[in-house]
Amino acid sequence: MAHATGRLLHVRACPQLLGLDAPLIATPAQIESLGTCAWCANELSEAGRRYFDSVEQAVRTLDPSDEAVRATEAALGDVDYELVWVPPSYSHIAVGDKEHAVAWIGRGCVMHQDGRLIDFG
Numbered sequence: 063m064a065h066a067t068g069r070l071l072h073v074r075a076c077p078q079l080l081g082l083d084a085p086l087i088a089t090p091a092q093i094e095s096l097g098t099c100a101w102c103a104n105e106l107s108e109a110g111r112r113y114f115d116s117v118e119q120a121v122r123t124l125d126p127s128d129e130a131v132r133a134t135e136a137a138l139g140d141v142d143y144e145l146v147w148v149p150p151s152y153s154h155i156a157v158g159d160k161e162h163a164v165a166w167i168g169r170g171c172v173m174h175q176d177g178r179l180i181d182f183g
């Protein structure tokens with residue numbers, strides 16, 4: 063997911079976006095032309111990722127309760143993914159394929175690729 067602030071692209075978890083309620087989603091033209099901020103480039107690199115075998119295993123590192131696992135899986139719905147990982151910052155859990163995340167899991171919420179935010183916290 064790309065957000066544009068100023069002249070750089072960011073992922074939603076970037077510290078530079080903290081405090082913004084609704085960062086702008088970058089347009090395709092911006093994604094083509096803007097650079098990526100250094101923190102975000104590191105965040106997006108595969109090098110520092112930690113992979114999990116399942117969403118359940120990853121969620122339990124945030125919240126070990128069965129309710130958290132159940133609610134997260136319900137909020138993900140029928141999203142299709144192969145991989146589950148946390149980025150270097152450990153700020154959220156991502157699910158997706160090798161190339162892209164398709165949903166992001168935080169404590170008490172799931173954000174879908176289309177911008178839908180499901181809050182169950």
Ligand SMILES: [Zn+2]
Nearest residue numbers: 072076099102
């Ligand atoms: Zn950034």
